[in-house]
Amino acid sequence: MFVLTPEPIEIDPIRRAVQRPEAGAVLVFEGITRNHHEGREVMRLEYEAYPGMAEAEMAKIGEQVRQKWPGSRVAMAHRIGVVPIGEASVVIVTSAPHRDEAYAASRFAIDALKMAVPIWKKEVYQDGSVWKNNAESMDAPGF
């Protein structure tokens, strides 16, 4: 399951997508919108995505996870539109036979998402707004 949604992200369907009898570890990662950035108060965040390509790039990450950690799976959802402070902008659930692979796959998946999935974030402050650049994105081979 690799989806974009304008609604609050529900974790259960994502977890169900990767739960398997042979998976002894299931790990949920939630990325939460923060109320501050470099000392400035953030009023809200707005995400936009390239529909179609974003899901396809997430699915590629899913395929890489399967190859790197045999028996593991990942599913993810990213929220788009306005996301109030304190809510999940992204949820990544990994499953694996053992916890080491589940943790490694989770870390890999969020880093890869930040580098390659076409999604953008605008931070809105009291006195302006900024499109934020992921450091991982700036290291991507294309830049």
Add this chain to the structure above:
Amino acid sequence: MQVTVHYFAVLRERAGCSEAVVDIAPSMTVGGLYEHVFPTGPQGVLPVMFAVNHEYVQSAHPLNDGDEVAFIPPLGGG
């Protein structure tokens, strides 16, 4: 020859639209199209990646009639 160009985030705001159909010369590359659309570069040099038909490509990638092009500014997902 025509391609559809998608603009996102900072580039969408600078272009003033999210999507446009652009007439191009037959031998144009995706990087050439970017320079064509933003002649001086938007506010100087903005690092950008390119996608054609939902796949990342290099700037030298040649365009075909009907391609769906996207200029991908630095990402902010997560």
